[in-house]
Amino acid sequence: MMQPLKKGRNQFFRQEKRGNPGQDMQLKDIIDLEEWQKIQDKFAGITNVYLRTYDAKGRFLIASKIKPRLCDELARADFTVKARICGPCLPTFLGGRGVLDRNLGFSCELGLQSFIIPLRIDQRVLGYIIVGPMVLVARKPKERYRHIAEEFGIGLEDLWSMISELRVISFNGAKVLIELIKDVSEYNLKLSCQNLIKQRQVGAADSVRMNKLLNALMDVAFQVTGADLGSIMLIDADKNELGISVARGLAKEVVDKAKVQMGDGISGKAAQAGEAFIVDDNVQDNRIKQHLNRPQISSAMVVPIRVKDRVWGVMNLGALRSSSVSFTDENMKLINRLVELATAAL
Template identity: 25%
Template sequence: MSKVEAKTVDDTAKFGKSKNGGLTAQEQLRTLAQNMNTLATEMRNQQNDLRKRGMNLPSGSAERVRYASTRLDPLGNLLTSQQIELRQLRALAETTALINSSLSTDDVLNQVMDTVIQLTGAERGYIMLKNKFTGEMEFRIARGIDREQLGREDFVVSSTIVQEVATTAQPVLTDNARSDPRYEQQESIVGHQLRSILCVPLTVQGDVIGVVYCDNRVLAGLFKEHELNLLIAFANQAAVAIQNARLFESARASLIEATEIRDLMNNIFTSIASGLIAIDGYNLITAYNPTAEMLTGISYEQAWGANVFEVLTMLGNEFSERLRRVREWDTTEEWEAEILQKGHGTRYWNISIAPLSRPDAPESNNESVVILLDDLTELKAREAQLAQVRRYLPVALVDNIRSEELNLGGQEREVSLIFADVRGFTSFSERLQPEVLMEIINKYLSVASDSINLFEGVVEKYIGDAVTGMFNTQLNPQTDHALRAVRAALSMIYDVVALHETLPEDQRLYYGVAVHTGMAVLGNVGSPERQEFSALGDAVEMLKLLQENSGRGEVIISAATYAQVNAYFECEALTPRVTKGHEDFTVMYKVLGRKRRS
C-alpha cells in the first residue's frame, strides 16, 4: 500500500464512521464475519446434540454460513478501495477548484505539484513548461529535486522521458524502470536505482504546454493504472488552470506595457511645445494638447469632440481653404497668420496642417489631419528688438547678443561716452555743392563710426557733422569701457590723417573728440513709430562741455575717464575754457599718446 493510500485508508476510516460516532462500515463487516464464524461453530456443536436426539439441521447450513463469512473480507476490501478512490476524487475536485481560482502561474504550479505528490505518493517530481517563443521545455517547479540536479547525468532518463511525452503527448508509466526494456539499458537506471516513474503531458486543446514528471527510487510498483488515470484526469484540469494563469499574466504584462506606452505618449503629447490638434474626416477634434488649450483659450473638455471650425474661428476662411487642399492633394500647408485674440491683443501664429495616416480608420473616414500651432509673438518681438540693435552695433557684435537678455526699456549704468565733431565744417560747407558736400562729410563720419565699431562701441547717433558713441551699454557690456573709448578716439584722429592723403588740401578737416565716463540712463527713446537707443543724464551734459573744449585734432577726456586710463596713456592736465556754470568742472586732460611700456 502506498503512502497516500495508507493516509487515505485512515481518512476513509474517519469518513466511514456514522454521525453518531458508531462503527465504520469496515468494522461492522469484520464484526459480522466474526459473528458468522461463531454462528457456524455453534451450529456444528448444535448439530451433534441434535443427532443424539434424532434430529438434524438443514444439510450444509453451517458450511454455507462459514462460506458467507469468508466472502465478507473481499467485500470489505472492495469497500475500502472504493472509499479510497472516492476520497481521492473528492480531494482532486477540491484541488482542481482551488487551482482554477488562482491567476498566478507560480501559485498554480505550486498547488499542482503538491497535489501530484499527494495523489501518487511519489518521492519527488517536477513540472516543465514549453516556452511559447522557443518551443523548448523549461524547468518551473519541483519537489525533492533542485534545478542543478536536473543538469546532472542521473537525470538522463527523466529528460528522455520528458521529451518523449512532450513530443508524443502520450503518458509514460513504468512500475519498475530497472526491468522495463525501454530504459533498462540506461546507465542512470542501474546507477541510481530509479524504479517507479510516472510522466504525463499537460495538454490544452490538443497542444502540449508542459509535462508533469514524478518518480520513486525505492519502491517498485508504486504507480499503477489507477494512479496514471487519476493523474491524467488531474493533469487535464491543471493544464487549463496553468494556461489560464499564463494567459492572464501575459495579458496583464501586455496591459502594463500598453499603459506604459500610453503614458509615454501622453507625456510626449503633453510636452510638445507646439499646440497640437488632431481631427477626423468629419472635422471633429480627436486630440488636443495643453499647449493648444493655452493658445486658443479653449479647454480640453470644451474642445474634444467639437468641430474644429468652432474652436479655430480666429483663423477665418483661409484655414478652411488650406484644410481642403491638404485633404484633396495629400500635401502639407504652412503659413503665418496675424490673430486678434480677445484678452491677448494681436498674436502671430505659425500654422501647419498635414495629413494623418490611420490604417485602422474606415476608408470613408481616412481623412484625419493634424494641426500644429506655434505662437511667434515673442519671437517676432525679439526679432524686432534685434533689428533695432542692428542699427546701433556691427553685425558680428549683434550675433553674440542673446535678445532675451536685452532690456532696452531703460537701465542706469556706468558708461564711457564719445563725442566727435568735425571742426570748421560750417564755413567749409558754404563753398561746396550739396552733392559734393554730402560725399565728403560721409567720408569723415565713416571714419568716426568705424573707429567706434572697431573697439565694439555703439554708434548712438549722427548729428550733422558730429558722431556720438557709447561703451558698456546693455548691448555691449565691457569692463574696460573707458580704455576702449579713448582708443577709439585716438583711432579717429589717426584715421583722419590717413584720409587726408586721399583728399585735396582744401577738403582736409579735423575732428575734435571728447570722452567722459559716468552714470547714465540707457534705453530706447522716441515714439512707437521711430525710436533711438540713447543715453540720458548729467554724463551727456558733461560730454558736450568736454567736446566744446576740444580743439582740432585733440582728444579731451574728463577726470573720471582719466582715473581709469592714466596707466595706459600720456595725458596733459588743462583748465577748461568753457564751463557753463559747472563750478566742479575745473580740470580736463588732453591725451598725448600711449605710454611706452618699460
C-alpha cells in the first residue's frame, strides 16, 4: 500500500534563487495558454485521462476539454455531494483534501486515483498538472459503491456507468504515462522560458532531457501497442544515416552497431519518404517486401518522427511470432498522434 507523504507543501517550493533569471515569472506569464490547452487535449485524447493545470499558488488555469462524465455530473451536484467526493480530488496544499502518497498520488472516496506533476524550471516549481481521476489496476465490484450511491441519492447504475467509463491502468502504466506528461510539459515550459528571456541555446542538459523524453515516448508506445521490441533511430545529417538512440528488447551490440543509410532498409525508406509502414506477411508494397528478412518478427511498424515538418528519425516497433499482437492501421494512427504530441516539445 502507498504510504502518505509526510513532507509538507514547502518541499515543492525549494529553489535556488540566485542565478535564475526567470525567478519572478509566473506560469501564466511563460506559457501560451492556447498552445498548452492543445497539448493537454492531445494527451487526453490519446490516453483517455483528464488533465488540469494550476499555478504555483493553486489557482486553476486550464483543463483538457475531454472531461469524464463523472466529474461533469458531480460538478452539478449539490454542495455536500461535491465537497465530499470532489474535495479529495485536489491535494491539501492546493486547497483540497487529497493526501499525497510517496508517488505523488492521492485517491478519493470512490477509490479513484489521481497524480500531481510539479512543473519545475531550475528546481523552482511554477505550477502543477493533475492527472486523473483514473482506476488504478482494477475496478471495485459494483456493489462496493451501493452505500455511496444511496448516501448521496445517486442511482447505483448511473454511478457505476460513469465509473466504468474511466481509464483502467496498471501502476507501471500510470508511471510511464506520468513521466511522459512531465517530460513533454517541462520541456515546453523550459523552451518557453528561454524564449521569453531570449536564451535559445540548447546545451548538454537539453540533450539529457531529450533522451529522457524519447525513453518515455518509447515506454508509452510499448504500453499502448503491446510491442516486444523497438527502437528510436535519429538521423545524423553529416553522415546521412540513422543510428539507434533509444531501444527496447535489442542486444547492446545491435544497438551500438546498427547504422542505416537514408533510403536503405525499411527504416531508411520511412525516414527518406516521411512515410509510415506496417510490415507483416500480408504486405504488398514492393519497396518493403524485399526487406522482410527477420522471420522471428510477425508484425512490425515504422513511424517517422517529425519536428516542424522535418523528419528527425523513425520509431520502430516489432511483435514476435510468439506474441498475439498484430499491428493495425489504428495502432499506426495512435502512434503517429503520440509521436506528434511528444515532438511538440522539441
